[in-house]
Amino acid sequence: MRKGPVKKFRSISKGTSLIEVMVSVLILSIGLLGIAAMQATALRNTQSSVERTQAVIQSYSVMDAMRANIISARANAYNTGGWMCAAPGGTDLVSTDKARWAAAMQSTIGTGACGRISCASNVCTVDVRWDDARGTADVADQANYTITTVGRL
Numbered sequence: 289m290r291k292g293p294v295k296k297f298r299s300i301s302k303g304t305s306l307i308e309v310m311v312s313v314l315i316l317s318i319g320l321l322g323i324a325a326m327q328a329t330a331l332r333n334t335q336s337s338v339e340r341t342q343a344v345i346q347s348y349s350v351m352d353a354m355r356a357n358i359i360s361a362r363a364n365a366y367n368t369g370g371w372m373c374a375a376p377g378g379t380d381l382v383s384t385d386k387a388r389w390a391a392a393m394q395s396t397i398g399t400g401a402c403g404r405i406s407c408a409s410n411v412c413t414v415d416v417r418w419d420d421a422r423g424t425a426d427v428a429d430q431a432n433y434t435i436t437t438v439g440r441l
Contacts, residue, residue, distance in 0.1 A: 336420055336431075342396040343416040343433040346389065350405065350414055351437060353385040361412070366405045371417070373402040393418075411438050 354361035365382045375387035386405075393401040393416065401418040413436045420431035 339397050339418060339420065340431065340433065342393075343401075343418065343431075344435075346393050346396065346403070347414045347416055347433060347435045349392065350385065350389045350403070351412070351435065353389070354405075354407075354412065357381055357385065361407060362410070364407045366412075367407055368403070368405045371402040371404050373400075411436065 350366075354366050360366065360382050366386065368386070372386065372390055375390040376383055378384070378387075389403060393403055397416070397418045401416065403417075404413075404415040406413050413434060416433045417430050
């Protein structure tokens, strides 16, 4: 038997209630949705960056082809006269260089990629444009890259 006064203990709630757990889950899920949105944006911007890098590479590659065929380049044989979105026909070296350039742009940048070459008075400009709508989210944007060489062709 027990001796002494009988102590009654109140039931003190220890732990968490269901409402506290639900609030914690809500806060965690909002944070995870924010992380998922940031991940999607990062992937979209990475793709845009890859396309810009490829535009630079393709511009320099056609410039190098023009430097390798300097006589035709100085005679303005590489001029496209406008935007070239498909490989031109022909079997000479200039047509082959342009066809390779157009095919490389289409395969590395995207099917909407186009290029333009204009040379005059020892100044050559190479332009590349492509659809960058994926990189700029909701806006259908034509991205452009231009390189100009003066006297070094």
